[in-house]
Amino acid sequence: MIKLKNTGTTTVDISGWKLTDEEGTYIIPSGTTITPGGYWTVYGSTYNPTRYTRGLYLANTHDSVTLLDQNGNVIDQYSW
Numbered sequence: 001m002i003k004l005k006n007t008g009t010t011t012v013d014i015s016g017w018k019l020t021d022e023e024g025t026y027i028i029p030s031g032t033t034i035t036p037g038g039y040w041t042v043y044g045s046t047y048n049p050t051r052y053t054r055g056l057y058l059a060n061t062h063d064s065v066t067l068l069d070q071n072g073n074v075i076d077q078y079s080w
Helices: none
Strands: 002-005 018-020 025-027 039-042 064-068 074-079
Touching: none
Parallel strands: none
Antiparallel strands: 002 039, 018 025, 018 064, 064 074
16 A cells, blocks of 8 residues: 655645556556645555556565656655
């Protein structure tokens, strides 16, 4: 599961943003927004529906995920 939180004071439209682990990419669907203080959650069955053959494959250790906006700018990154 990946959970994004909007810590700002305005609603953010994340349509077309991407989550990537450099092995696969998940494109956030059109119409997806996060209200101030709100969360958006995506589960493994959504971002990797075929288990390893497409989408993200996040390991339990020594991995990372990057959030890119629709222009390819890095918004955030998390490693573990």
